[in-house]
Amino acid sequence: MRLGIGLYRHMLHTDYYRFAKQAGCEAVVVHLVNYYGDIDDEGLPSTDGQRNYGVARLNDPIWEYENLVKLKEELNQEGLEFAAIENFNPSDWYDVLLAGPKRDEQIEQIKQIIRNVGRAGIPVIGYNFSIAGVWGHIQKPSARGGALTSTFLPDSNELNHPIPLGQVWNMTYDASLLDKGYLPPTSEQEIWDRLAYFLERVLPVAEEAGVKLALHPDDPPMPQIRQHARLVNEPDKYQKMIDLVPSQSNSIEFCMGSIQEMVSGDVYEAIDQYASQDKISYVHFRNVKGKVPHYTEVFVDEGDIDMLKALRVLKKHQFTGVLIPDHTPLMTCDAPWHAGMAYALGYMRAIMRQVEQE
Template sequence: MRELGVDRTYVRIMPDTPHDTVEGLRTIIARYVEGGVVVDNIRNMTATSMLDDIMLATPLRERKIEAFKAWLRKVHAVGLTYTIALASPGFVLSSGFAQLRGGVQAREVDLSKPLRRGLPQNPGVVVSDERPVGERPYTHDEVFGNFVTFLREIEPVVEETGVRVGFHPDDPPIPEAGRAARIFSTEDDIRTAFHAATSDKIGLTICCGTWLEGIGDPVDAIYEYVPTGRVWEVHFRNVTATLPRFSETFPDEGYYDMFRIMEALVATNYSGSINFDHELPIVGGSRAYAAYAQGYMKALLAQAQRD
């Protein structure tokens, strides 16, 4: 990371491991500090991402809300001030792989095929009307009401700890998954959810890839939300097309000019983190793709700052 000129990073941890404790988080942060890199945030892949029980108000809702609050307090205890959350019934969905240049296999979403939870390299169960997310259908108003209840529960802890929460849009941005409505899939829905929060420490993660999948133009989102001071993370990812079928791809090979995004971030004085999001399995592995993606991003940033 230091060779690439990276000064911030984020880390993912799995639940119920030695890392999922205050001492475990401190160990992670100390390792990066020793290497000269600041940990911007740590993502708990269950406490902040697998929120079906909260969004669908199952009997486990209160336990999951308490787990989310406990995570905020852990993050605060180790000196961090931000965490990402994904409130999408069904989680991230994929249909399989598409082949990119050089034979690289990338995540594909094709709505004519079965959708599975998770990324295709680690697929979960199929989500469909025949294999629903919950025990019954859930309407948009119902899911949104559950989300607002969740906000009211966590807002006091957010204010108490000072830990900011950035909600990630639905990926892919489809109106429902497995008979459960999703409320972060359109510009209007995202706007409504954003303004439902009463704390200025609850905001939005602008995932450019998800916006490009079918929400709209990420530049419009940047100009709308970054000036509010409630965007702390941007995912810099390109895709080949909009729904009903797309695949993730290299930043220079998708349908969108990613330079426009960097220009908008500079123009709006964005000061949060930018990461390249889902890595592609190129020859050389994750470090090779990190070098490619970071180099591309840094070049665009340098040009945007020069213009």
């Protein structure tokens, strides 16, 4: 098991690499989707109320082979491994999610991205197959000591608020459509059909490129959000995903927080089930109090999950992947994001060492 950190696009420079290294990280998971404007100073692509993440850039050159290699070299120079890329850019695959007219063309584009990623020696792409994305959280001082954190407090109006045309996953891919109406609702059958259509076409390319695609569970794990069905909002639906298109490249981005938030979510059982099949590519190691529809993200040692117990289940299955804190509450000081991350990383490093020595 290796300790890692997730860095957003605007954090991809030396100060953040050194911060990661100083906190004991060996690996970095990189969020390459550029969030314009609406990201806050602390690096949180906040989903406070009805904010969205901004405009998705078309043909972003960051996905070209040369630029991926350059980024990998930057990380390696600081002694860090480029463990995974997290999330495709909505402008590259919105019609894959929506089964729109450009779906096949965009699948070809995604295949090329996967080939570039593999050729650059980056082993995993984490992704969310989600139309509504993260929605319905508000930032509240609900973690220990009044630390600011994400709380899911569903307001039924907001949760059913339809998504404008031209938007998907809280990003705008075509601003000219925004006042032209709303996306038609998506049923559970439809979202699973779209996932199958996608995986059947890209997984053979991923296998050849030596890249694993790792699906994040739905956050928040509700049955539907904004009239669009969710995909993995119960732990067993991961098994459905794995069995849907069998492939060594079909894998899981295991978010402990999201799994615990699920009504039927038992993190230890889920780790047992999926680590035993060697299906977990990497782990979002975070804690939470409560379950949908009422939960709060909390400090790593504050929530409902016994993190040491979870780590022992990973060890039992000889899990060798990367664990990252995902998000953490913001601490009251001049560097709220850094302090929250450093706290989580120190805690993780300590219990990882303990479990390794057992």
